[in-house]
Amino acid sequence: YMVICSLGILKAGGAYLPLDPTYPPERLNLLMEDSDAKVLITTPELSSIIEEKHGCMRIMTNEIPSIQDSGAALPPPERNDLFVMLYTSGSTGLPKGVMLEHGNLAAFCDWARRYYEIDENTVSAVYASYGFDAHMTDMYPSLTGGGTVHIIDESIRLDLIRLQAYFNENKITHTLITTQVGRQFAQLEGTKTLKYLTVGGEKLVPLDPPPYNFYNAYGPTECTIMSNIAKVDRWYDDVPIGPALSNLKLYVVDKNGKLLPA
Numbered sequence: 001y002m003v004i005c006s007l008g009i010l011k012a013g014g015a016y017l018p019l020d021p022t023y024p025p026e027r028l029n030l031l032m033e034d035s036d037a038k039v040l041i042t043t044p045e046l047s048s049i050i051e052e053k054h055g056c057m058r059i060m061t062n063e064i065p066s067i068q069d070s071g072a073a074l075p076p077p078e079r080n081d082l083f084v085m086l087y088t089s090g091s092t093g094l095p096k097g098v099m100l101e102h103g104n105l106a107a108f109c110d111w112a113r114r115y116y117e118i119d120e121n122t123v124s125a126v127y128a129s130y131g132f133d134a135h136m137t138d139m140y141p142s143l144t145g146g147g148t149v150h151i152i153d154e155s156i157r158l159d160l161i162r163l164q165a166y167f168n169e170n171k172i173t174h175t176l177i178t179t180q181v182g183r184q185f186a187q188l189e190g191t192k193t194l195k196y197l198t199v200g201g202e203k204l205v206p207l208d209p210p211p212y213n214f215y216n217a218y219g220p221t222e223c224t225i226m227s228n229i230a231k232v233d234r235w236y237d238d239v240p241i242g243p244a245l246s247n248l249k250l251y252v253v254d255k256n257g258k259l260l261p262a
Helices: 002-011 025-035 061-066 102-115 135-144 160-169 179-186
Strands: 039-042 057-060 082-088 096-101 123-126 148-151 174-178 196-200 213-218 228-231
Touching: 002 061, 002 135, 002 148, 025 082, 025 096, 057 061, 082 102, 096 102, 102 135, 123 135, 135 148, 135 174, 160 179, 174 179, 179 196
Parallel strands: 039 057, 123 148, 123 174, 174 196, 196 213
Antiparallel strands: 082 096, 213 228
16 A cells, blocks of 8 residues: 555645654654644554654554545646655754656656666565665655565564565565665675666665676665666775766765865
8 A cells, every 4th residue: 555545646736744652652653743734544553653742533444445436536746746745854854855746756766766776577575664765765766667566574674684585586676675685795606687776865884796787875864765886896995975866966065155166
């Protein structure tokens, strides 16, 4: 339902706020209050995490199949329509809401499909947390490119042997894994079908690259998932974060926002 509900909200003309139920309840309730969300889609088991004081409409995932189809003609989204609301930790320690629009995600998907050679044969594994912008890296480029998406179950996320077995069994070709876990995974022998592994989220400790394409990505949520990427094709004493994505530009500025010399 993670994918189904996200797409359903978007197709209905709404925007969504992804909530990871493994986050502390205090944080999730703060996000609900700050975002002024109108509808909560959840499960009977998880519903109690969100306090009743928010007063939003609640839809249980087990009710969705019985909801009557709507024949309403909905206009396609405009590029400036809100797509998703994501919360970062914020420099002050308080969660900070970042609003990404349809145009942002369309631009990212356009780049990603070309860069990662995504097509109907692509099988992506969504490893990153639903509450973290990186989950969209494997979800939307694959879906818009005709590929297949697998949601990695919580029970195998940190068990790298089982994760590798799942990848091999399901012929996973693409995934993004958070830096520390992704680095460990890249050092496993016996990964058979993976073609592209990207890591991101923190500084990558040097390593010899695996036998498949391995990338180090960087970028703040505000720049739509990532802004830089580098292929790790050899040992680097200091692993680069690479140049800008092909449809972005980067500027090096001083503390006042003024361009610095070359």
